[in-house]
Amino acid sequence: MFAQILQQLPQQLLNGLVLGSTYALFALGFTLMFGVLGVINLTYGFYFTTGAFLALYGTKLLALPIWAALPGAAVLTGLIAILFDAALLTPLRRKKAPELASLMVTLGATLLLYSLMTASFGTEIRRLPPAVISHAAYTFGTVRVNLSQILIMVTTVLIVAALLALIRGTRFGLSMRALAENGEAAQLMGVNTDAVVRMVSFISGALGSTAGVLIGLNFNAIQPYMGETMMLKGFAVIIIGGLGDIKGALIAGIVIGVLEVLTAGFISSNIKDSVGFILLVATLWFRPVGLFGRAPVKRA
Amino acid sequence: MSAVAPTLLDVQDLTVRFRGLVAVDHVSFTVEPGTVHGLIGPNGAGKTTCFNLISGLIPPTSGHVSLAGTALDGLPSWKRTRAGLSRTFQNIRMFQEMTVRENVMTGMQSRLQASVPEILGRLGRFRPEEQAAKVRADELLEFVGLAASADRRAGDLPYGDQRRLEIARALGSEPKLLLLDEPAAGMNPAETQDLVGLLNRLKQGGLTLLLVEHDMHFVMSLCDRITVLNFGRKIAEGSPREIREDPAVIEAYLGAKVAEKLKGGTA
Amino acid sequence: MFDSFFFSYQSLIFAVGINGLLALSMYTVLAVGQLSVGQAAFMGLGAYVSTLLTLDAHWPFVAVLLAAMVVPALAALLIGGPTLKLTGVYLALATIALGEILRIFCNASDLTGGALGLSGIPNKTSFGLIFGLLALALLGFVMVARSKLGRAMEAMREDEVAAGVMGVNLPAMKLGALVVSAMLAGLAGALNAHANSFIGPNDYGFDQAVTILSFALLGGIGSPFGPVLGAIILTVLPELLTALHDFKLVVNGLIIVIAVLFMPRGLLVWRIGRVG
Numbered sequence: 148m149f150a151q152i153l154q155q156l157p158q159q160l161l162n163g164l165v166l167g168s169t170y171a172l173f174a175l176g177f178t179l180m181f182g183v184l185g186v187i188n189l190t191y192g193f194y195f196t197t198g199a200f201l202a203l204y205g206t207k208l209l210a211l212p213i214w215a216a217l218p219g220a221a222v223l224t225g226l227i228a229i230l231f232d233a234a235l236l237t238p239l240r241r242k243k244a245p246e247l248a249s250l251m252v253t254l255g256a257t258l259l260l261y262s263l264m265t266a267s268f269g270t271e272i273r274r275l276p277p278a279v280i281s282h283a284a285y286t287f288g289t290v291r292v293n294l295s296q297i298l299i300m301v302t303t304v305l306i307v308a309a310l311l312a313l314i315r316g317t318r319f320g321l322s323m324r325a326l327a328e329n330g331e332a333a334q335l336m337g338v339n340t341d342a343v344v345r346m347v348s349f350i351s352g353a354l355g356s357t358a359g360v361l362i363g364l365n366f367n368a369i370q371p372y373m374g375e376t377m378m379l380k381g382f383a384v385i386i387i388g389g390l391g392d393i394k395g396a397l398i399a400g401i402v403i404g405v406l407e408v409l410t411a412g413f414i415s416s417n418i419k420d421s422v423g424f425i426l427l428v429a430t431l432w433f434r435p436v437g438l439f440g441r442a443p444v445k446r447a
Numbered sequence: 448m449s450a451v452a453p454t455l456l457d458v459q460d461l462t463v464r465f466r467g468l469v470a471v472d473h474v475s476f477t478v479e480p481g482t483v484h485g486l487i488g489p490n491g492a493g494k495t496t497c498f499n500l501i502s503g504l505i506p507p508t509s510g511h512v513s514l515a516g517t518a519l520d521g522l523p524s525w526k527r528t529r530a531g532l533s534r535t536f537q538n539i540r541m542f543q544e545m546t547v548r549e550n551v552m553t554g555m556q557s558r559l560q561a562s563v564p565e566i567l568g569r570l571g572r573f574r575p576e577e578q579a580a581k582v583r584a585d586e587l588l589e590f591v592g593l594a595a596s597a598d599r600r601a602g603d604l605p606y607g608d609q610r611r612l613e614i615a616r617a618l619g620s621e622p623k624l625l626l627l628d629e630p631a632a633g634m635n636p637a638e639t640q641d642l643v644g645l646l647n648r649l650k651q652g653g654l655t656l657l658l659v660e661h662d663m664h665f666v667m668s669l670c671d672r673i674t675v676l677n678f679g680r681k682i683a684e685g686s687p688r689e690i691r692e693d694p695a696v697i698e699a700y701l702g703a704k705v706a707e708k709l710k711g712g713t714a
Numbered sequence: 715m716f717d718s719f720f721f722s723y724q725s726l727i728f729a730v731g732i733n734g735l736l737a738l739s740m741y742t743v744l745a746v747g748q749l750s751v752g753q754a755a756f757m758g759l760g761a762y763v764s765t766l767l768t769l770d771a772h773w774p775f776v777a778v779l780l781a782a783m784v785v786p787a788l789a790a791l792l793i794g795g796p797t798l799k800l801t802g803v804y805l806a807l808a809t810i811a812l813g814e815i816l817r818i819f820c821n822a823s824d825l826t827g828g829a830l831g832l833s834g835i836p837n838k839t840s841f842g843l844i845f846g847l848l849a850l851a852l853l854g855f856v857m858v859a860r861s862k863l864g865r866a867m868e869a870m871r872e873d874e875v876a877a878g879v880m881g882v883n884l885p886a887m888k889l890g891a892l893v894v895s896a897m898l899a900g901l902a903g904a905l906n907a908h909a910n911s912f913i914g915p916n917d918y919g920f921d922q923a924v925t926i927l928s929f930a931l932l933g934g935i936g937s938p939f940g941p942v943l944g945a946i947i948l949t950v951l952p953e954l955l956t957a958l959h960d961f962k963l964v965v966n967g968l969i970i971v972i973a974v975l976f977m978p979r980g981l982l983v984w985r986i987g988r989v990g
Contacts, residue, residue: 255970417822557881
């Protein structure tokens with residue numbers, strides 16, 4: 148019994164790492180938006196769905212290869228994200244409305260968008276053309292891994308590195324941090340805040356879309372509500388990692404992914420989805436600023 | 448009258464840092480009961496931050512605040528109000544949708560005792576207490592000269608009236624110490640004159656005031672004692688006359704060069 | 715005449731009353747400037763607890779209703795305790811998590827009948843009971859609104875910092891509001907379960923939570939009557955316009971967007987006075 152567990156462990160850990168990377172990848176854009184713009188934008192889950200659907204139709208109808216469909220979907224979704232921010236959140240920002248107003252408006256928009264998607268596409272599960280990516284598995288000792296799993300892990304690492312470099316090393320990153328700190332002061336210091344807002348929306352939309360495509364690839368199951376399920380996991384990831392914390396999101400995502408896979412493997416797959424939420428409630432009780440958070444969580 | 452009245456507000460070594468910037472740097476001062484105490488200084492000297500620390504809106508990095516001998520350290524703002532502290536804001540924070548009278552009655556929050564069952568059943572303390580609160584609110588509005596506007600929406604009042612309403616609302620809690628953050632800001636000279644009269648009447652009534660204000664004429668004519676801050680540090684303290692002649696204060700306000708010239712002129 | 719009308723529309727009429735209670739439960743939280751996306755979860759807790767107590771433990775209905783209020787109240791304490799000290803975003807996200815934990819548990823557990831849910835719940839509700847409770851709740855809210863509590867609530871909604879400076883006990887008000895709202899939602903859940911004979915784990919998810927929010931925002935939260943009006947409209951309208959029925963969720967979502975952006979006071983713009 149024990150030997151069997153030990154034997155399965157490496158494969159389980161790898162599966163957990165892959166699943167966790169998808170959570171982290173998804174959560175990055177979400178936590179970035181909160182960190183810079185100070186809003187929980189619930190339409191983010193919809194960008195995930197949108198990316199997956201765009202890639203689906205790009206590969207199916209236009210016969211695009213996946214390396215073209217993925218960035219194409221990311222750019223288009225990024226533009227949609229700019230549009231949504233302009234329509235829903237910019238008016239509230241101008242009015243200096245309380246943060247809950249922006250949360251509510253994106254909550255309503257989310258319900259609206261998913262219901263429209265479901266009304267037009269139905270709830271059946273769609274699949275990418277099988278030729279899009281090789282499903283051959285590579286074997287390392289007792290561990291098997293396939294191309295889409297590798298793609299997910301590599302992309303996650305690359306994107307985290309690129310985001311951190313962008314934030315810490317560039318002029319634009321400086322503007323982002325200035326806006327995150329204090330919008331009015333940033334504006335006075337000559338930061339074009341509208342441009343930063345648009346850029347952050349674009350990046351987040353593109354990240355959400357990329358996560359949607361990669362996860363669509365890995366599980367080969369695409370349907371309108373996939374973003375909502377992911378969104379709920381995303382909350383857990385960004386709160387456990389600390390709201391607005393990029394590195395925290397990466398680590399929290401992987402921790403949840405690994406724990407879920409281990410729970411499913413060794414306890415019961417029925418309750419694996421509750422792992423993240425139980426951790427979330429525990430985090431709120433014992434460490435509300437998140438794993439690594441030092442940022443003030445309370446505004447005067 | 449030989450006994451020295453105990454200090455009302457005691458601020459000891461108050462310090463707060465925001466990301467490396469020391470906004471208030473080891474500031475200590477005391478406010479004696481029955482006095483009007485001014486807190487002045489150039490822009491960015493840390494006056495409003497000091498107010499926010501004293502009223503519990505932001506936590507200090509270190510230091511202590513006590514009111515009438517009771518330590519306030521670590522208490523949230525609402526408990527400080529219950530301990531006898533009340534304040535107004537630099538950028539008026541009215542409850543705009545509520546009526547003028549409701550605003551003042553909201554200020555009495557800490558004095559009303561009725562329990563939830565009494566409120567639900569209109570029983571016990573509820574009716575007499577609510578009636579008394581209404582009467583008291585109207586008295587306070589009369590006192591600040593807003594009796595005629597009691598049923599208007601607070602957000603619809605002109606600016607100067609909102610300032611006076613904020614004072615009436617702050618008086619609702621029957622504070623021992625009232626903090627006024629730039630009470631004359633945005634007022635015309637006539638309104639400012641009215642305000643001086645109003646604050647003098649409060650002082651005569653035995654209330655202690657601590658105020659931040661830019662209008663020097665206003666400060667000098669009203670205050671018994673003044674504390675001067677610059678770049679978060681206390682640079683002077685004394686009577687209005689002492690402060691007017693203090694070289695460090697003149698330098699802080701006018702810059703070193705002008706201070707040199709003034710010194711040269713008087714020598 | 716009335717009898718036959720009542721008979722053919724009984725479930726709709728009951729739904730109006732139950733949704734009215736749900737709208738009031740949402741109002742309780744919004745009125746102190748907080749947002750909960752957990753009203754559906756509190757409702758679900760009430761529904762499951764009451765159903766199990768009726769079917770398995772054969773408790774009398776009054777005790778069942780009380781339990782259906784107490785259990786969600788405990789969940790509210792668990793969620794609200796840590797989050798209400800933080801900014802409002804945390805409560806909103808934590809209540810979403812609560813809903814998910816409940817849904818996953820109810821889908822997985824044998825006790826709750828898994829994905830099939832529980833059926834054969836005897837109808838123990840009546841028009842008088844549902845609307846009597848709704849009227850009682852409304853009366854309670856009016857009494858609270860016209861008192862120091864009502865003033866404190868509106869002050870918190872407008873400017874929490876200033877409310878604190880007025881001496882409003884912020885933590886107690888927030889936690890109190892969340893607990894009361896959980897109790898009302900739990901009560902509504904119990905009534906709903908006993909009016910419909912069936913409950914399932916997916917009736918209390920995200921869609922339902924957002925729908926409850928749309929009741930309150932459509933009606934407006936200037937008085938407790940606004941949310942009830944919103945619930946009446948959004949319950950009856952889809953039944954009258956069958957074309958609307960399929961797009962119910964689209965409409966509910968749209969209403970929230972429009973209400974937040976363009977009509978923050980909702981339909982019933984009248985504001986209740988705050989002096990008792």
